[in-house]
Amino acid sequence: MSSSAESKEYDVIVIGAGVIGPCIATAMARQGRSVLIVEREWTKPNRIVGELLQPSGLKALKQLGMVQAVNNIDAIHVDGYYIGFYDKNVYVTYPEKSVLKDIDTEPVPKAIFKGDEDKMVTDNTLDMKDWDNTSNVRGVAFHHGDFLMSLRKICLDEPNVTKLEGTVISLLKDGNKVIGVKVADKGEFRSRITISCDGIYSKFRKELGANNVPSVGSYFVGLDLEDAVLPRKNHGHVLLGKMAPVLVYQISPHHTRILCAIRSQKLPKREQVLTYLKDEVLPQLPESIQPSFMKALESDDQDVYKSMPNQYLVAKQNKIPGLICLGDSLNMRHPLTGGGMTVGLNDTVLMAKILSDLSNEELSDDGVILEKMLQFHVDRKGLDTVINTLSIALYSLFAADSKPLSLLQKGCFFYFHRGGECVSGPVGLLSGLIPKPMVLFNHFFAVAFYSCYINFKEKGWLGFPIALWENIVALITAAFVLLPNLFKEIFS
Ligand SMILES: Cc1cc2nc3c(=O)[nH]c(=O)nc-3n(C[C@H](O)[C@H](O)[C@H](O)COP(=O)(O)OP(=O)(O)OC[C@H]3O[C@@H](n4cnc5c(N)ncnc54)[C@H](O)[C@@H]3O)c2cc1C
Incomplete structure (x- = not known):
């Protein structure tokens, strides 16, 4: 299949350029496949999701040869967690680096071609000498939009990748086999495999089963704190008290994210949310955080806070010929533990490894692919x-x-x-x-x-x-x- 800009036929079509789309597109392209990546909005998003990457997610980015996506975005390293419980607290440090010996850290075939794509570099905020000298693993926190733009750049620099702006409105089918996508105002595009990475509100996950719908357990409302003073630098904060749990982590030198859980399956009205934040969350926060939280609440911006549902969806085996769901399209969990990107990125590594020994022609072979999907479903279970x-x-x-x-x-x-x-x-x-x-x-x-x-x-x-x-x-x-x-x- 061809991959010129005018072409309408590709080996792989990826729907969505959030966290996972650019990663699987890059892995496929580096394995010599022509890839079309379709995203409805290529400009930088401003969301409250995906801002703390756990050490295992960072490991997966290394395996994908894309770890430099965390460089030059003012990212902050994370050594572990501070857990506050009423007026008491405890620090929880990430494990020693030796823990990496027991898990797969091998790069995805053909992902590392220049030799340094799996190495982070020193920049304004990340110091590799200091990083290498610590005996424990680390995570990293950043502005979601900056991280996404970094991933997208790495992806679009791949000669085998073609970018398209548009909304995928339906899947093209031959019987029950998916053979491509229809993009609003842009036409139809065909592929051997279509990978749906269309995220939390996925339109295409229901192809895996009519009952494949997530449940909403609670909500997070998120505020941006300026120059907040945290009790413990370079730590994610989990604050427990009379209120529902609150997460706080620094995402750049001057910005800190605070996510406050709301114990409800329906988001309360704006006034109720603001009252809850003022009357129940504010007094329970460590004193050092209170001034920046108060300032954020007093902002006359309509957008004082952003909200997101916390959804849960168990992964279903990919059994539809020609279609693969990956990332939040496949599987979701509560964001309290910041595990979404980690699962999605490790799934991407696994998927890219599993498909790596197939020729482009074999991607069209339903028997071969469905066998690989069963292997993927079983191998991803542990994490x-x-x-x-x-x-x-x-x-x-x-x-x-x-x-x-x-x-x-x-x-x-x-x-x-x-x-x-x-x-x-x-x-x-x-x-x-x-x-x-x-x-x-x-x-x-x-x-x-x-x-x-x-x-x-x-x-x-x-x-x-x-x-x-x-x-x-x-x-x-x-x-x-x-x-x-x-x-x-x-x-x-
Ligand atoms: C409140 C909250 C906080 C979170 N915090 C963390 C955290 O700290 N750490 C962590 O690891 N995880 C976190 N997560 C989870 C994490 O954000 C997701 O797991 C991750 O973003 C999934 O990546 P994705 O690529 O599957 O989906 P997304 O990042 O949502 O990307 C989907 C992309 O597809 C595009 N798209 C959708 N439909 C179409 C269409 N029809 N046509 C074209 N394009 C389309 C969208 O525009 C979007 O760019 C959080 C989640 C929530 C709800």
């Missing part, structure tokens, strides 16, 4: 199950809206206080570097039993019968929080 289940389970604990959940929330905080394996295990799971569901199971129930122990201790001998009853309810609640999601992820 996918850990990140997705953890995000839902942690949100349930951190947004605790019942007595048993509050008991587990407290136990979780004091579990981290123990340090050692009680920190390195959970943060290894969260950073995407321990893709083992069994480790998640063990730590989650260790937290549940530790919560019971704390409750017994606090209640003393006199309160033993009450504590016993509360602990039984807490353990049942823990099982209900973890197991259904864990099984759904493993057996989907």
Whole structure:
């Protein structure tokens, strides 16, 4: 198939140039495929999503030879998390670099061609000498729009990639096989494989099944803080208290993102949201953050905050010939743990590796591709199950809206206080570097039993019968929080 600008036939068509689209398009192009990437809006977006990349996401960008996308965008390195619980706090540092020995860090075939595409460089905000001298892995935070424009530039510099601005309105089909796309006002384009990376509001994921629709559990409202003073530099902040969880992380030298969860499946009216932020969130924030938060709230901009639904969607196996769903189009989880880009980028690495030994002609071979899709579905399970289940389970604990959940929330905080394996295990799971569901199971129930122990201790001998009853309810609640999601992820 040809790849000239006028051509209407390609080996691969990618729908969407968000985080994942440019990455899979680049990988395909470097493997010698002609690629058309269609995006409805190529200008820089201003969104509150995808701003903290976990260490495993950074590792995936290296494997894709695209890690320099985090350079020269004023990115801030992240060493771990500060967890605030009412007036107490604990630091949780990302695992040691040795954890990388146990996971796949091999580059995608043909992704590294000059030799330095997997290496970050020193720039205004990232110091590689300092980075190399630390013994622990790091993540990175940035303005989403800047990161996206960097990824898009790397992608569009590939000679095999053709860019098209337009909205894909439908898929072209031959029977049940997808053979290309129809783009509004631009016409029809054909391909051997169409990869749908159309994100959170994906129009095309329903091709995988009529019931393939996400559920909304809660909302995040996000504000931009100027020159906020955070309790712990270079750390993501998770703040727990009477309010639903609040996330805070610095995304450039002068800007900090604050995301406040709203415990509701429907977004309340603007006035209610502003009242909640003023009356319930503001007083619970660490004192050093309050002035910048107050200033952001007082802005007379209509857009004081932006909101996003927190959605959940278990991945379905790609079984439709000619179509692959990737990124949020395939699978979503709660953004509390900042795992969306990490799952999407690691899926991209896996997909590019799995397809790498196929000739361009073989991309049209449904039998071969469907076999590869089964392999992809099975091989991605470990990371996918850990990140997705953890995000839902942690949100349930951190947004605790019942007595048993509050008991587990407290136990979780004091579990981290123990340090050692009680920190390195959970943060290894969260950073995407321990893709083992069994480790998640063990730590989650260790937290549940530790919560019971704390409750017994606090209640003393006199309160033993009450504590016993509360602990039984807490353990049942823990099982209900973890197991259904864990099984759904493993057996989907
Ligand atoms: C509140 C919130 C905060 C988050 N924070 C983080 C975080 O800190 N870290 C993290 O790792 N993840 C985070 N995530 C998740 C992360 O943003 C997503 O996982 C990630 O953006 C998915 O990338 P994607 O390419 O699949 O989709 P997107 O980035 O959404 O890209 C989809 C692209 O497709 C285009 N498109 C859609 N339909 C069409 C069409 N019909 N034709 C042409 N183009 C189309 C869109 O314009 C868009 O550019 C967060 C999510 C939410 C909701």
